[in-house]
Amino acid sequence: PYGYEEWPKLSLESFKLGRELNLRSIKVGSINYDFEPSNIVITGMGGSGIVGDIVRDSLWGHNIIIHKDFNIPKWVDSRSLVVAVSYSGETLETICGALDALRRGVPVVGVTTGGRLASELEGRGAPVVKVPKAIAPRFGLPNLLYAVLGLLSHYLTIPEIDESISVQGDALRSELPGRLASFLKGYVPMIFAPIGLQAVAYRFKNDLNENSKTPAVVAIVPEADHNDIVAVMLKHPVKYIIIRGRTDDVHDYLMRAVEEVVKNYSSDVEVVELKGSSRLSQEVYGSMLLGLVSVKLAELYGIDPVRTDPINTLKEKIR
Template sequence: MNLKMNGRDPSGILNKTRELPDQLLKGWSIGKAMNPDIDIETYRQIVFCGMGGSAIIGDLARLILSDLSLPFLVNRGYDLPSFAGPETLIVASSYSGNTEETLSCFEQAVQKKCAVICITSGGTLQKRAAELDYPVFQLPAGYPPRTASGFGLGVLLSIFESQGSETVNEVSLNESVRFLKGLDSVWSNPENPECLPYQIASKVQGRIPLIYATEDKCQAVGYRWKTQLNENSKSQAFYVSFPEMNHNEIVGWMRHEGIESYYCQLLMIILKLPDDHFRNQMRMDLTQKLVKADGGLVIELKAEGATFLARLLYLLFLGDLMSVYLSYMYKVDPADIQHIDNLKAGLAAVK
């Protein structure tokens, strides 16, 4: 299959997605070049404000920076939590700089006299931050936000490494980048029999994927799989965490006549890390057995990589590429987000 000639990716989403390794390095260098005057020990909590592709980097950072001494909350919405104040560090993340929910939180942070740093490529957020002399980490412009996550994640990791986090450093980041580039040399060619993202896309095609990963180690990646399938592939997908799904959703996999009409369309995808709690690993194994015994379809994907960072990025990169390949199979443009554009236009008409 010649993906370049099928005319389904005029915006080059595949190539932008493949930039993840280089974006991480670029973001890291942006963070180090800024070197803002921040001492997180002077704050009581960190609140990361963002939506969509600009929010997922907060989710990922929260997992990776597990040794941070402060609570790290990812806030998706219009309002800051009531506890936000002068002892709160607000990270306002909006790739476009015009995300209305993030701008709302930014203005509230100003009123509450919070400390604020901004991650953006421009727009109103950059303008307001400059007016108030807040630190701005300027990202390269020209990308759909979901294809620019590597920039923002690199910035965040750089900032908190400078604050004493030992879970990531320049050496481990470079090792992870080399690892991703090795994967890209195989995964960027769907005609290669070892192109795992394309193989998975072939299994997802025509089905409704339900994605599962552990809450404390892989939640961000599982949710990213869901949203990338939504946006790139124009398809429905769902995500729930282990062990929570074992207390409710697992019962929904019990096969019976009432759900037979759609049961065979469901596909369970389990994202597994060796870092997962051993009891959660047991839960994943037992859950698969139960679902398979009822004739359910299951794919288990085990993360590879020498470090926790590399393993998270392995699964992230795998899902991103898979969703683009699935868009080709569905013959849709992965860049098209017409429903989002129409929704924004409707909102703009009512102030």
């Protein structure tokens, strides 16, 4: 449902779309795209913005900065590459940020289905990857994510692309989503995750907000060890989800400790084990698996996962 079974195919196709753009041959006035960026700024909001979070976690060790606002920071200059991601191409923050950066001489590339972002960038000669449409931005995650990875492959090595696509089949076949949705019904989910896989927790929160119309709390370890964890002392209408993945020994150890402490206080705990050897695979697996949880939870609430009326109302107001 909602196109999840198309993800593997779309992932592969979208990677090719990004890869096939001959980015290094592009020049926009004095802006030259054939360079080694000292940092990569990924800008976008909501279902498009989460792409940046996943890329940052997946390509950890590289200088990747996430920006979710209008104006790109002043220090971003011609040594940076800005990737502006907007599914609709109509998001004001992303359009303003991209055009502001281009005006300042920063190489900008757009990833979108079209809209104003595409026309404004193309009108100035800047490159744009046009990805296929989905039911809503968040359901188009593979389209946007893999196009960005394809683009970045002109500058960096992207690890484990094939594995990140093959684990999607495991998520599709899992029986966890139905069980987890029943577990969460009527409660506020509190999601613990290690910092190196934080995008999965945020993606799950966003899917719970948008698909299941439910609030959710994200608690990122190790910072959560110093605050969020104390909330387990009282009985709140909360259910705990622990995202268990593999990043490094220290963080794997910390997550086991968190799991023990939470379980000491509460029996309302479910552990979600991420599959895959790389951070990219684990995050893509988790995004699909937990996305399925959020649409199943919407079904249990008898609501339409696709509608996000308050977002539309807000966008109308700031148009």
